[in-house]
Amino acid sequence: MRIIFRVFIFSLALLVLSGCDKKKGASSDDKRPLIVATTTMLTDLTRQIGGDIVRVEGIMKPGSDPHLYQPTPQDARLVASSQMVVKSGMNLEGWIDDLIENAGGTRPIVNASTGVKALKMEGKAGGLDPHFWFDLEAWTVAAKNVGRALISLVGKDTPEAEIIRKRLDAYLQQVGRLDVWVREQLSSIPRDQRVLVTSHDAFAYFGRAYKIEVVSVQGISTEQKASQRDLANIIEKVKKQRVRAVFSETSVNPALIEQVARETDAKVNGPLYSDSIGASDGPAGTFVGTVTENIRMLTESLGGEYFPFTLEP
Amino acid sequence: MQGFFTSETFARAVEFFSFQYSFTVYALLASILVGAVCAVVGAFLVLRGMSLLGDAVGHATLPGVCAAFVIVGAKEMGALMIGALVSAFIAALLVGAISDKPRTRPDAAIGIILSVFFGIGILMLSYIQNSPTAAQAGLDSFLFGNAAAVSREQLYLLAGVSVVLISGVAIFFRYLAVATFDPVFARSIGIPTRVVHYGLLGALSLAVVVSVQAVGVVLVAAMLIIPPSSALFLTKRLPGVLLIGALLGVLSGALGAFASYLWEGVATGPAMVLCAGFFFGVALLFGPRGMFKDRGGRRVRLAD
Amino acid sequence: MTYALEVKGLSVSYGRGPVVNKMSFALDKGDLVGIVGPNGAGKSSLIKAMVGALTPDEGSIRVGGDSGKKATRRITYVPQRGEVDWDFPVTVEDVVTQGRYGKVGLLGRFGAEDRRLIAEAIDLVGIGELKSRQIGELSGGQQQRVFLARALAQQGDIYLLDEPLVGVDAATESAIVEVLRNLGDGGKTVMVVHHDLSTAREYFDKILLMNKDRIAFGPVDEVFTPQLLQKTYGGRLTVLGSGSVAVMAD
Numbered sequence: 073m074r075i076i077f078r079v080f081i082f083s084l085a086l087l088v089l090s091g092c093d094k095k096k097g098a099s100s101d102d103k104r105p106l107i108v109a110t111t112t113m114l115t116d117l118t119r120q121i122g123g124d125i126v127r128v129e130g131i132m133k134p135g136s137d138p139h140l141y142q143p144t145p146q147d148a149r150l151v152a153s154s155q156m157v158v159k160s161g162m163n164l165e166g167w168i169d170d171l172i173e174n175a176g177g178t179r180p181i182v183n184a185s186t187g188v189k190a191l192k193m194e195g196k197a198g199g200l201d202p203h204f205w206f207d208l209e210a211w212t213v214a215a216k217n218v219g220r221a222l223i224s225l226v227g228k229d230t231p232e233a234e235i236i237r238k239r240l241d242a243y244l245q246q247v248g249r250l251d252v253w254v255r256e257q258l259s260s261i262p263r264d265q266r267v268l269v270t271s272h273d274a275f276a277y278f279g280r281a282y283k284i285e286v287v288s289v290q291g292i293s294t295e296q297k298a299s300q301r302d303l304a305n306i307i308e309k310v311k312k313q314r315v316r317a318v319f320s321e322t323s324v325n326p327a328l329i330e331q332v333a334r335e336t337d338a339k340v341n342g343p344l345y346s347d348s349i350g351a352s353d354g355p356a357g358t359f360v361g362t363v364t365e366n367i368r369m370l371t372e373s374l375g376g377e378y379f380p381f382t383l384e385p
Numbered sequence: 386m387q388g389f390f391t392s393e394t395f396a397r398a399v400e401f402f403s404f405q406y407s408f409t410v411y412a413l414l415a416s417i418l419v420g421a422v423c424a425v426v427g428a429f430l431v432l433r434g435m436s437l438l439g440d441a442v443g444h445a446t447l448p449g450v451c452a453a454f455v456i457v458g459a460k461e462m463g464a465l466m467i468g469a470l471v472s473a474f475i476a477a478l479l480v481g482a483i484s485d486k487p488r489t490r491p492d493a494a495i496g497i498i499l500s501v502f503f504g505i506g507i508l509m510l511s512y513i514q515n516s517p518t519a520a521q522a523g524l525d526s527f528l529f530g531n532a533a534a535v536s537r538e539q540l541y542l543l544a545g546v547s548v549v550l551i552s553g554v555a556i557f558f559r560y561l562a563v564a565t566f567d568p569v570f571a572r573s574i575g576i577p578t579r580v581v582h583y584g585l586l587g588a589l590s591l592a593v594v595v596s597v598q599a600v601g602v603v604l605v606a607a608m609l610i611i612p613p614s615s616a617l618f619l620t621k622r623l624p625g626v627l628l629i630g631a632l633l634g635v636l637s638g639a640l641g642a643f644a645s646y647l648w649e650g651v652a653t654g655p656a657m658v659l660c661a662g663f664f665f666g667v668a669l670l671f672g673p674r675g676m677f678k679d680r681g682g683r684r685v686r687l688a689d
Numbered sequence: 690m691t692y693a694l695e696v697k698g699l700s701v702s703y704g705r706g707p708v709v710n711k712m713s714f715a716l717d718k719g720d721l722v723g724i725v726g727p728n729g730a731g732k733s734s735l736i737k738a739m740v741g742a743l744t745p746d747e748g749s750i751r752v753g754g755d756s757g758k759k760a761t762r763r764i765t766y767v768p769q770r771g772e773v774d775w776d777f778p779v780t781v782e783d784v785v786t787q788g789r790y791g792k793v794g795l796l797g798r799f800g801a802e803d804r805r806l807i808a809e810a811i812d813l814v815g816i817g818e819l820k821s822r823q824i825g826e827l828s829g830g831q832q833q834r835v836f837l838a839r840a841l842a843q844q845g846d847i848y849l850l851d852e853p854l855v856g857v858d859a860a861t862e863s864a865i866v867e868v869l870r871n872l873g874d875g876g877k878t879v880m881v882v883h884h885d886l887s888t889a890r891e892y893f894d895k896i897l898l899m900n901k902d903r904i905a906f907g908p909v910d911e912v913f914t915p916q917l918l919q920k921t922y923g924g925r926l927t928v929l930g931s932g933s934v935a936v937m938a939d
Contacts, residue, residue: 095526133514136514141514142507142510142511142514144515146510250445259485297529297531297601297652297654297655298531298533298652299533299645299646299648299649299650299651299652299653300408300409300412300532300533300642300645300646300653301397301645301646301647301648301649301650301651302533302649302650303408303533304406304409304646305649307406308407325526327526327531327536328531328533328534330534330536330538331533331534332407334408334536335406335407335408353500432774432778433779556795556796557795559790559795560795562779563787563789563790565777566774566777566779566787567768567773569737569740569742569766569768569772570740570766570768570787570839572740572741572742572763573740573741573742573761573762573764573766574762574790574791574843575761575762575788575791577743577757610723617776617778620778621778621779621780621822621823622778622779622780622783622823623777623778623779623783626778627776641734674823
């Protein structure tokens with residue numbers, strides 16, 4: 073018994089010591105302003121607009137779940153050494169407010185979703201659905217919010233501000249073009265197949281913007297527990313409408329959606345990127361890439377005709 | 386809450402017995418099995434005064450799951466379960482080791498191990514979150530199982546483990562009974578109390594790891610404690626405690642599954658535990674060894 | 690010569706030093722022995738070690754020439770009442786039945802002989818009409834008798850009892866003492882941790898005085914002297930005029 077005890081204490085000590093390391097810290101040589109963004113979508117957005125003028129660090133990594141994320145002391149240090157924080161808002165990342173408060177000092181906080189026409193959460197009284205980013209029109213509002221804040225940060229009449237303005241315009245153009253392309257792709261899906269069945273309610277804004285019916289097993293937060301009745305309702309719907317494909321997500325446990333597939337003729341496709349973009353070395357490494365990947369998976373699985381996104385029409 | 390008992394509810398209730406969806410059958414069977422096996426193993430925990438060990442062991446699966454994920458590099462169910470089992474068993478052993486030391490009681494040992502292991506697990510989760518692989522979705526949801534998500538393979542595993550554990554208890558009943566009731570006497574007649582002790586911890590770890598999938602970690606602890614505790618108010622002999630405990634566990638599981646089928650938003654696990662709690666209340670109040678028969682807790686003693 | 694029970698150089702410790710220090714004694718068949726000493730003298734630990742529930746640091750225990758596991762199987766044990774979980778779901782009959790587990794084993798069936806021995810043991814201690822009661826329903830005296838019955842059902846050669854007469858009524862006390870005497874007359878060896886100095890002389894043939902160490906062992910008249918008692922109990926003893934002694938309560 074004594075031996076087990078000692079081995080345990082020893083490994084515990086090792087573990088604690090090894091935890092004190094890595095992650096991005098403030099490098100003193102780099103004089104550029106440090107912007108901290110919460111979600112991977114916002115990290116990419118800020119980088120696209122800010123370019124080399126700013127240094128952007130994201131708190132979350134691809135594949136993690138912002139609803140359940142637990143910030144670390146390194147995250148706190150990061151916020152404390154930053155010149156600006158970009159958050160998604162609408163209560164997606166409750167934890168960032170604590171980090172900001174405890175960081176001390178002042179810095180501009182950009183709520184990227186300011187001005188976005190919010191959707192209420194289904195079923196609950198009050199409470200907003202925070203998953204606005206797949207409505208590309210809402211995304212442009214966020215881009216402008218970030219752009220404006222960056223310009224303020226570097227000074228309105230500086231050459232850096234001019235660069236940022238140009239980058240913002242280019243980005244808005246790209247997103248505008250993307251929006252058109254998304255509509256084209258989705259319209260090639262047979263009308264009765266335009267149903268998006270996913271694990272959790274991350275696509276309501278997408279559904280509203282592009283007139284796709286969106287159904288989910290778990291509801292808004294990945295913490296909610298589904299009852300068998302909830303699952304049965306989804307299964308009924310999938311059967312009735314003969315939906316061909318249901319979709320898992322990168323940051324959510326797929327067990328429930330797989331259960332839907334087992335009970336019906338639908339196949340599990342995806343995983344869709346819902347609360348995060350993809351790994352930086354993959355096709356979904358940017359927000360735009362993520363959108364194209366999602367649309368590709370949707371279109372191909374639901375019987376539409378997919379052709380790749382290009383900037384030129 | 387709009388009408389809980391509408392005609393729609395009644396229609397669904399009838400529909401339940403048509404078993405048209407396989408997944409509801411799996412959920413029902415899983416809940417029943419969890420109820421039975423947890424009651425049988427949990428009875429011995431309760432009688433040893435180590436009720437919350439189930440909770441500690443459940444939470445202690447997290448570091449094992451994370452370690453397995455890091456080692457294997459992917460969310461492979463088999464590896465995750467083995468990882469969970471290993472760390473669960475180690476935690477159980479450590480509780481035994483700590484509570485053996487002078488000045489530390491079992492309840493403190495349980496609390497210490499629960500928080501330390503779970504804390505390590507959270508640390509490891511953070512570490513995994515920060516690594517570039519985007520494939521770790523839902524690692525902690527290993528701990529937050531849902532009966533509605535139980536697959537046929539999971540059910541087979543649960544059934545197999547349940548049969549093994551329940552048979553094990555039946556076969557080793559005399560050893561378990563005496564070693565729990567009077568360990569000194571047990572040693573004196575040659576019962577290997579150490580082996581019995583580790584065997585029980587191993588059984589607990591197994592029961593917890595397979596049950597967590599169906600009901601989640603906190604609820605596993607409840608199913609280990611509540612049905613056997615109810616049975617203690619209903620019978621005065623140990624075989625009865627095991628049988629009635631198992632029966633109550635099965636009933637709670639079945640009713641919980643039924644409730645989850647009837648209503649949206651009612652997950653099976655919590656419904657099960659509510660049923661178990663209800664039975665406990667009834668047993669406490671009206672059982673032959675319950676509160677009122679016993680004059681509020683004091684034993685009714687015979688005159689000398 | 691082969692003794693019924695022989696203990697040599699037995700030491701038991703609990704981490705803080707020995708609670709039983711190099712204990713040695715030898716008992717013959719038919720001996721009825723009382724173990725006497727102050728609280729914390731290691732009396733309970735001694736018999737737990739003899740029964741195989743505590744691992745001694747050193748020393749040996751021999752029962753009629755056998756040692757090790759074989760020896761401890763021939764020793765039956767009656768626990769202190771305070772150490773039992775009275776809420777445990779067992780009846781009187783269940784507990785006495787446990788006495789046959791050593792013979793019947795994990796999966797063996799109970800034969801007619803086993804059943805007879807169980808019933809006989811229950812009757813011998815006089816709790817026949819209580820056999821279906823859960824043990825918590827019994828009075829103190831009745832509870833004590835249950836565990837004695839279990840020991841009787843074991844049919845062992847050696848009986849070790851840990852303070853069996855604490856808090857029992859007079860009727861139970863005499864009943865138990867009579868059972869023990871009969872055991873001794875029948876050639877069994879009985880050793881009892883006894884709490885009450887005033888009755889020790891009356892109940893036992895031999896006395897073991899201990900306070901971690903063996904102070905004295907032998908026939909009761911030789912051992913039960915004021916000097917030896919003084920040595921055992923230290924300052925807590927008072928010698929009264931008539932030669933009898935009184936012990937201060939701890």
